Amino acid sequence: MSASSPLLNELIEALRCLPGVGGKSAQRMAFHLLERDRQRGLRLARALEQAMQRIGNCTRCRNFSEEPVCALCASASRDRHVLCVVESPTDLAAIEQATGYRGQYFVLLGRLSPLDGMGPQELGLDLLAQRLGEGEIEEMIIATNPTVEGEATAHYLAQLARAGGIRPTRLAHGVPLGGELEYVDRGTLAHAFGSRQALD
Amino acid sequence: MSASSPLLNELIEALRCLPGVGGKSAQRMAFHLLERDRQRGLRLARALEQAMQRIGNCTRCRNFSEEPVCALCASASRDRHVLCVVESPTDLAAIEQATGYRGQYFVLLGRLSPLDGMGPQELGLDLLAQRLGEGEIEEMIIATNPTVEGEATAHYLAQLARAGGIRPTRLAHGVPLGGELEYVDRGTLAHAFGSRQALD
Ligand SMILES: [Zn+2]
Ligand SMILES: [Zn+2]
Numbered sequence: 001m002s003a004s005s006p007l008l009n010e011l012i013e014a015l016r017c018l019p020g021v022g023g024k025s026a027q028r029m030a031f032h033l034l035e036r037d038r039q040r041g042l043r044l045a046r047a048l049e050q051a052m053q054r055i056g057n058c059t060r061c062r063n064f065s066e067e068p069v070c071a072l073c074a075s076a077s078r079d080r081h082v083l084c085v086v087e088s089p090t091d092l093a094a095i096e097q098a099t100g101y102r103g104q105y106f107v108l109l110g111r112l113s114p115l116d117g118m119g120p121q122e123l124g125l126d127l128l129a130q131r132l133g134e135g136e137i138e139e140m141i142i143a144t145n146p147t148v149e150g151e152a153t154a155h156y157l158a159q160l161a162r163a164g165g166i167r168p169t170r171l172a173h174g175v176p177l178g179g180e181l182e183y184v185d186r187g188t189l190a191h192a193f194g195s196r197q198a199l200d
Numbered sequence: 201m202s203a204s205s206p207l208l209n210e211l212i213e214a215l216r217c218l219p220g221v222g223g224k225s226a227q228r229m230a231f232h233l234l235e236r237d238r239q240r241g242l243r244l245a246r247a248l249e250q251a252m253q254r255i256g257n258c259t260r261c262r263n264f265s266e267e268p269v270c271a272l273c274a275s276a277s278r279d280r281h282v283l284c285v286v287e288s289p290t291d292l293a294a295i296e297q298a299t300g301y302r303g304q305y306f307v308l309l310g311r312l313s314p315l316d317g318m319g320p321q322e323l324g325l326d327l328l329a330q331r332l333g334e335g336e337i338e339e340m341i342i343a344t345n346p347t348v349e350g351e352a353t354a355h356y357l358a359q360l361a362r363a364g365g366i367r368p369t370r371l372a373h374g375v376p377l378g379g380e381l382e383y384v385d386r387g388t389l390a391h392a393f394g395s396r397q398a399l400d
Contacts, residue, residue, distance in 0.1 A: 004258065004263045004264060004265050004270035004271050004272045004273075004289075004292075005255055005263075005264050005265050005266055005270065005271075006266070007247070007250050007251045007254055007255055007266050008251060008255060008264055010247045010250070010251070011247045011248060011250075011251040013247075014240070014243050014244040014247035014248075015244065015247075017233070017237055017240035017241065017243070017244055018218075018229045018232070018233075018244075019228060019229060019232045020225065020228075020229075025220065027290075027293065028219060028220075028290075028382075029218045029219060029220075030251070031288075031289060031290045031293070032218070032219045033217070033218075033248075033251075033252065034251065034252070034255060034264060034289070035288065035289070035290070037217055038252045040214070040217035041217065041248055041251070041252040042248070042249065042252045042253070043214050043217070044214040044215065044217055044218075044248055045245045045246070045248035045249040045252065046214075046245070046249075047207075047210045047211045047213075047214035047215075048211060048214075048233075048241055048242070048244055048245035048248070049242065049245040049246075049249075050207050050210070050211075051207045051208060051210070051211040051230070051233075051234065051241070052233065052234070052238045052241040052242045052245065053242070054207055055205055055207055055208060055234060058204065063204045063205075064204060064205050064208055064234060065204050065205050066205055066206070066207050070204035070205065071204050071205075072204045073204075088231075088235065089204075089231060089234070089235070090227075090228075090231045090235070092204075093227065093231070182228075
């Protein structure tokens with residue numbers, strides 16, 4: 001910390017809310033912006049404020065969106081017969097970037113975990129059931145993480161799909177067990193996505 | 201990038217102004233803040249805005265400060281007979297954190313580099329000369345970086361000190377040649393600071 005400026009100390013402390021940023025990195029970031037890049041620092045301040053205050057969730061797929069219906073849901077060019085269900089917006093972004101998938105999404109914003117108070121309602125499964133009831137979806141790609149809770153969630157989702165006459169599929173093995181989609185390399189993720197298997 | 205939210209894309213892009221943050225890290229930071237830490241994200245936005253807009257330079261030592269005279273210069277408990285001259289606020293912070301130094305500072309905000317238009321005036325050497333003329337300073341610790349330009353600057357500063365009847369000293373060898381103070385480990389820096397040598 002520089003004892004010379006309370007505002008600088010506050011900035012260094014605030015930067016530590018970023019994942020992977022410790023005290024030393026935070027200090028380096030603050031000095032870098034102050035010494036060399038104040039305009040971009042201000043731009044970041046405004047982008048942060050706007051994003052934190054205005055980004056909510058799409059009323060249709062629950063992904064991040066500042067509009068009631070997100071651009072992905074509103075797009076006329078996406079396949080309306082396939083729905084990919086993910087745990088988080090991060091996982092959606094990973095699939096979107098790694099694969100050629102051009103269908104719809106649904107974001108659970110969590111996984112089934114009764115002990116943490118995460119049940120069907122918290123995951124928006126009523127909204128999902130309503131979506132399935134519209135009759136357009138033919139395949140549900142279940143892309144929950146290959147963890148114990150993710151697998152339990154997948155099992156639950158597969159039943160929901162079958163009850164609606166929809167074919168459930170799951171990403172192929174290839175995603176490391178116990179891992180998180182977000183950290184899988186693009187090649188592995190693309191391969192697993194391409195060779196997804198029917199759930200019997 | 202998530203195609204679903206322009207504000208999210210803008211935030212990810214803006215985060216890349218931070219040193220060491222690439223596209224993948226920026227995306228992870230944005231999702232982390234949105235999913236788990238919006239209050240701290242807002243706090244960071246405000247800290248950034250305040251720091252970028254309100255932090256200037258101390259009129260006495262040129263270190264970062266939102267006040268005309270910084271807390272270090274205003275402090276009654278610092279030794280007024282020793283002045284440590286550094287290239288940047290980052291270097292000042294490194295010395296302040298690594299050593300037990302309790303004297304005054306002067307920040308050049310650069311180093312002599314005629315080809316880049318950095319001459320005595322840009323380094324505030326008129327302000328420094330005026331400071332030396334006040335008669336309180338007895339020793340000038342020259343803590344410029346051990347690079348070619350830093351050494352040339354040190355040579356110039358030593359002449360300035362001697363002309364004012366002030367003893368110039370230089371950090372001891374131990375700081376790796378060609379390196380930057382900012383990246384030296386604390387132990388090495390503390391040792392070099394403690395065994396600084398008189399310049400003959
Ligand atoms: Zn949507
Ligand atoms: Zn000052």
